[in-house]
Amino acid sequence: MFHGATVSAVEAEVARSVRDVVHGSRVTAVEPGRLVLDAGSHAVPPGTLAVDCTAAGLGRNLGVVQPVFSPGRIALQTVRQYQPTFSAALIGQLEAAVDPAERAALTRVAPMTDSVSDWVAGQLATTANQAAWASHPVVRDWLAGCRLDLASTWAAAGVDRAARRAAIGAFQELVGPAVANLARLLSPSPTLSEAVR
Numbered sequence: 150m151f152h153g154a155t156v157s158a159v160e161a162e163v164a165r166s167v168r169d170v171v172h173g174s175r176v177t178a179v180e181p182g183r184l185v186l187d188a189g190s191h192a193v194p195p196g197t198l199a200v201d202c203t204a205a206g207l208g209r210n211l212g213v214v215q216p217v218f219s220p221g222r223i224a225l226q227t228v229r230q231y232q233p234t235f236s237a238a239l240i241g242q243l244e245a246a247v248d249p250a251e252r253a254a255l256t257r258v259a260p261m262t263d264s265v266s267d268w269v270a271g272q273l274a275t276t277a278n279q280a281a282w283a284s285h286p287v288v289r290d291w292l293a294g295c296r297l298d299l300a301s302t303w304a305a306a307g308v309d310r311a312a313r314r315a316a317i318g319a320f321q322e323l324v325g326p327a328v329a330n331l332a333r334l335l336s337p338s339p340t341l342s343e344a345v346r
Contacts, residue, residue, distance in 0.1 A: 152263070153230070173188070174186035182194075215258070216256075217252070218244075225240060228255075228259060228278050230262075230272060243255055243288070247285070247287055247288065255278065255288060257278050259271040269335050273331050276324060
């Protein structure tokens with residue numbers, strides 16, 4: 150499962166200090182003094198804290214796709230994969246500054262993921278939204294000053310203008326073939342599991 154978890158450098162260093170790692174089996178239960186696994190059990194010291202890192206933090210959004218804007222209702226959902234804060238800010242901007250008739254085309258849902266095919270579908274929605282935002286003057290202007298948008302923060306971070314242009318040019322050159330490959334991965338043949346091997 151991939152739920153878009155993030156980790157800081159300090160957190161990664163602490164995680165690397167863990168030495169008692171169990172591989173090759175799934176935990177089916179946590180009991181005092183042991184982890185019950187698919188294949189046997191593993192003893193743990195009394196008082197051990199077990200953390201389920203496979204849990205869906207945004208489980209209610211997992212696989213949920215409903216219109217963001219409907220009459221009298223806004224359903225907050227991710228419209229850029231793994232960026233709920235950015236998505237909420239953009240939805241607020243659309244509500245405040247964009248004609249209701251245009252909003253649906255700017256808010257394809259990129260729901261939280263639980264499988265490889267979920268990730269592919271979310272990337273397709275994110276890429277389609279990104280293209281729509283770039284071509285909409287109100288959204289494009291808002292993005293230019295949005296601290297939650299990576300491309301906009303490059304300028305504030307002092308990234309060289311030529312390097313920025315080169316990175317954006319490379320992205321624009323590769324996005325078409327990437328989208329075609331993503332769509333191919335979601336098509337019935339070849340199956341996604343075969344295509345990613």
